[in-house]
Amino acid sequence: MSDSEPRSRSHLEPAAEADGVSLAEHAVELVADHLETIGSTAVAPRLSGIDDIRAWLAGCDFENAHDPAAVLDEVAEQLSSSGVHTTHPRYFGLFNPTPTWAGVAGDIVTAGFNPQLAAHSHAPAAVELERHVLRFMSDRLGLPAEAHGSFTSGGAEANHTATVVALTARIRNFASAGVAGSAERPVFYASAESHLAWLKIAHACGLGRDAVRLVSVDLGHRLDLAALDSMYARDVSAGLKPFMIVGTAGTTGAGAIDPLHGLADRAERWGLHFHVDAAWAGAVVLSDSLRPLLSGAERADSVTIDAHKWMSVPMGAGMIFTAEPGQVAQAFHVETSYMPAQSAAGDDPYTSSMQWSRRAIGVKLFASLSTHGRQGYERQLEHDVALGEYIASQVASSGWTRINDTLLPVVCIADPEADRGPDSWRWHSAVAEHVVLGGDAWISPVRLSGRAAIRICVTSHRSTERDVDILLEALDRARRSVPRRS
Numbered sequence: 001m002s003d004s005e006p007r008s009r010s011h012l013e014p015a016a017e018a019d020g021v022s023l024a025e026h027a028v029e030l031v032a033d034h035l036e037t038i039g040s041t042a043v044a045p046r047l048s049g050i051d052d053i054r055a056w057l058a059g060c061d062f063e064n065a066h067d068p069a070a071v072l073d074e075v076a077e078q079l080s081s082s083g084v085h086t087t088h089p090r091y092f093g094l095f096n097p098t099p100t101w102a103g104v105a106g107d108i109v110t111a112g113f114n115p116q117l118a119a120h121s122h123a124p125a126a127v128e129l130e131r132h133v134l135r136f137m138s139d140r141l142g143l144p145a146e147a148h149g150s151f152t153s154g155g156a157e158a159n160h161t162a163t164v165v166a167l168t169a170r171i172r173n174f175a176s177a178g179v180a181g182s183a184e185r186p187v188f189y190a191s192a193e194s195h196l197a198w199l200k201i202a203h204a205c206g207l208g209r210d211a212v213r214l215v216s217v218d219l220g221h222r223l224d225l226a227a228l229d230s231m232y233a234r235d236v237s238a239g240l241k242p243f244m245i246v247g248t249a250g251t252t253g254a255g256a257i258d259p260l261h262g263l264a265d266r267a268e269r270w271g272l273h274f275h276v277d278a279a280w281a282g283a284v285v286l287s288d289s290l291r292p293l294l295s296g297a298e299r300a301d302s303v304t305i306d307a308h309k310w311m312s313v314p315m316g317a318g319m320i321f322t323a324e325p326g327q328v329a330q331a332f333h334v335e336t337s338y339m340p341a342q343s344a345a346g347d348d349p350y351t352s353s354m355q356w357s358r359r360a361i362g363v364k365l366f367a368s369l370s371t372h373g374r375q376g377y378e379r380q381l382e383h384d385v386a387l388g389e390y391i392a393s394q395v396a397s398s399g400w401t402r403i404n405d406t407l408l409p410v411v412c413i414a415d416p417e418a419d420r421g422p423d424s425w426r427w428h429s430a431v432a433e434h435v436v437l438g439g440d441a442w443i444s445p446v447r448l449s450g451r452a453a454i455r456i457c458v459t460s461h462r463s464t465e466r467d468v469d470i471l472l473e474a475l476d477r478a479r480r481s482v483p484r485r486s
Ligand SMILES: *Cc1c(COP(=O)(O)O)cnc(C)c1O
Pocket: 095, 153, 154, 155, 156, 157, 159, 195, 197, 248, 250, 251, 252, 277, 278, 279, 280, 306, 318
C-alpha cells in the first residue's frame, strides 16, 4: 500500500482535515470564553426557559447538513443561558467541580483516539495507563498491593459494582441462581445519611429496595454503631442474610465520616463484605495531612472514589477498588468467541468490570494528576478545607448556627430563630432560593436528621475568600428579605 495517492474522503469527513482542526479549536475557544466570563455572570441564569429551549430544538432538524461551528455556537449559547453553572467559582454546591484544563484536554485526546477499553489487546497503553493511576490511588488508600481497580462512569456504578462483587462472594450460588438461590433474603447496611443510589442498586440487583437497611445516625450524622448492632441481631434472628456493611466517608448532606474502624471490626466479626463509599471525600488520600480522615478504609473489601468530584476532572469518572482481585473476576468473568483472545499481558477489563465497550475514562485523570502532581492536589485540597473553615467562622460571626461537624469543606447552617420551628424547612429553602435567584451564588437547602439547614460546600477549585464574602452578603440580604412566617 502506498500513501502517495490522495485518499477519497468519507461522507462523514470534513472537506479537508484542516476544517476538522478548526472546528475542534472553535470548540476549545467556546470553553475558554465560558471559563473566562463565567465568574461575572449569574451562577444559575434564567435567560431562556424550557419553552425557549424547546422552541430552539423544534427548529433543529437532522435531515440536512448544517454548518458545524454554528451548531456548536448554538449549543454553547443554550448551555450558558440556563441551568446551574457548576464551573462558577460561587457554585457552592453538590461536588460538581470546575474541571481542570488538563482534565478537559485529556478527555479531548480520549474522544479523538477513541481507544476501546474492553480488551487489553485492543488498547494496551490505555489499559496500562489506567492501571497505573488506579495503583497509585489504591496505594494512597493503603489497600493491599494486589488490590484491583476499575474506572466507572461514576460513584453509583462503582457502588453497584461493589454490591455485585459482595453478593457473588458472600451469597452462595448467587452467580448462577441469583437472589432466588438463597434461602434467606440478602440485606445490607448503610447509614440513613448515605447516598440513596443504594436504593436503585438494591432494586437493580434484584434484592429489592427494602434490602437496604438504613441505620440511624448519631448527633454528628455518622452511622450509629449501637443501632447497627441491634439491627443486625434482629435481622439475623428474623432469618435475613446480611452480606455487606457500607461506611460512607463524606456524606452528601453533612460531610460526615462513618466510624470506619468500628464498621470494619463488625464486618470481620460477622463475615460481611465491608465497602467504603468515599465518592466525594476519597480525594483526601492525595493530602498527607488530610489522609488520616479516611483511616479504616485500608481495611475495606472495596472502596469507591469519584474523580469527577473533588479531583476536578470532567464527568463521568468513578473508581472502584476491590481488595481481593479474585472477587471481581468471579463476579464479571465471561467468555465469548468474538472477543479477542485474552492477552498474556493482563486481564481484559470487560471480564473484571460492569461495562463492556468502554471509554478510556482514566486518561483525563492521568493528565490532570501528571500536570499538577499529587503535591498540587494536596495544596488545592488543603486550600479548600481552609476555605471551609473561613466559611464556618464567617457564618458564626453573622449569627448562624452550624449544625454539622466535619473537617471537610461543607458547612450546614441554620438561623437560630427559624431553627426547628414549624416553618423551618420553608424558610431555609426560601433563603437558599433567594440567593440562587439573585445570581450571586448557588447553595442548597438540606435536611440533616430531619433538621432544616442551608448547605454551603466548597466545590470549585477557583473559589476564593472574596467569593465567600459575596455569598455571605447575598445570604444576609436573603435572610432579611424572606418573611419569617408564611
Ligand atoms: C456522588 C456520590 C455518589 C454517587 O456518585 P455519582 O458519581 O453521582 O454516580 C455516591 N455516594 C456518595 C457518597 C457520593 O457523594
